[in-house]
Amino acid sequence: MTTRAVVIGLGHYLPERVVPNSEFEATLDTSDEWIRSRSGIERRHFAADGETTSDLATQAAKNALADAGLEPNDLDAIVLATSTADLTFPSAATMVQASLGMTRGFAFDVQAVCAGFIYAIANANALIVSGQAKRIMVIGAETFSRIMDWTDRSTCVLFGDGAGAVILEAQDGAGDKTDRGILSVDLNSDGQHRDILYVDGGVSTQTTGFLRMQGKEVFRHAVEKLAKTATTAMEKAGIDNDEVTWIVPHQANIRIIQGTAKKLNLSMDHVVVTVQDHGNTSAASIPLALSVGVERGQIKRGDVVVTEAIGGGLAWGAVVLRW
Template structure:
């Protein structure tokens, strides 16, 4: 395995101002605060304004990162935006972000791997930098899932929120931060989580709704069966023991799902970071939001090992163990 030559050097985040509480949802669909908390662990989620889109959230997350760490993004070689809710099919959200930030001489690329998108984007950034192709890459996970959510569907509308997180990945030959990574896909499970595009059928079935559609039961079973095994393989690939992992940061899909994963996996729930309770399921943004929350409350510190594991629509997953240095 080729040794990484990059590390994360800065992080920032942003969530919209509007808060959608469980009590608000009680007025919209047949549900209750008790029912939602018991089944998902969620209490609030943030909702983008009518004229606020994914590139706007991404821009604010990058500006937050710049304010926190005093870094410059004007010399980045590449902008990678992981999102399932782009402003447009094209131009890319990354290109929109490049224009908003006024960055010159940079590439710009969107990545759609649903809730695993941020994990994939991080791995690509590390690979490109390690290869020598680039030296400094801006990686963002950003979503406005509320804009594709059916607020008459109790099964999905209680889950999703909007937000963005950004990290800077830079070349560092002396103190590389990526210890190991894995990816995988179970495309046969695509019918369990989708949002229609040009195709109106999948596997011979009419797809119907233009909003996000989810078979929560099947996703839960797939995740609880596969994520513990994947995290164990990732720890072995990094030549670590489970106790060497200071923090587990899974995609914040559902707190009860994460608890079940931790019961079966190598890292206990007590060493798990999430963003689900007050931000909901923010898809590609959930992992960087969890990291930022942990930095803010003093949990995540330089010198610790962090296992990131995104999983979701596809069905696909992307995991990395990072030595945190900021």
């Protein structure tokens, strides 16, 4: 028998404030048509004043627990992916642990920007497969609205806030691709490209900073690297293209999503797309899309799901799982 990390619950949370593209027209040289045509984004959610990343994460976690029919102390761990934690320390994950009333286990953050959820779920999978934990909540949560330069139309219109959570549980499998749960993981990074997507501030420089991005360069790397990591993960799992039910990509830009699907020889009918409603929510993007995909009735038990993301670092990766 083989131990697999199987999804048994999921949930998401979006702040109440919805920001349509038209809201940017008053302060920027932009338009709804310009934003839609270049990104596919129509609207996004922004956190309220005083609403933090751990607040969003806690709400998503509560929804995931309810979906799984579990209590907080049924969990062994929380792994939270974010680049916008409330404080330098302690981790946002421990704040969620406290907010949930979870009094056992352990919690920690993972920081890999938009690839954060892939890295977090890879860590959780390793903890489960090695026997260190039986049930782990994996959360992606961000408040990117806090690091936007509102004078830069090339970036500030692209991002949004939100959170998504999945609960993984150790279950026995046969050890082949028919198992439910995570079948393979592929992780990569290349620090030589850090200057094309970064925040120009941080603790050691005693500044907060804003997100900076070279959009054309990010696009060039994204399509190639996302297609390659997804293919590698599928090969590791022994999964062929015609066995893939859904691609659930990082929701950064519709052109990247379409370009990656084309390179994978998969039609957009096999892709879960939420970018139009959420914008780029960084590490929250994939768990949000998974939760919405299930809510819509797209993702069903037994489906083969390939999920992939790329973010600052550059860091990128993919996970193949059977729902």
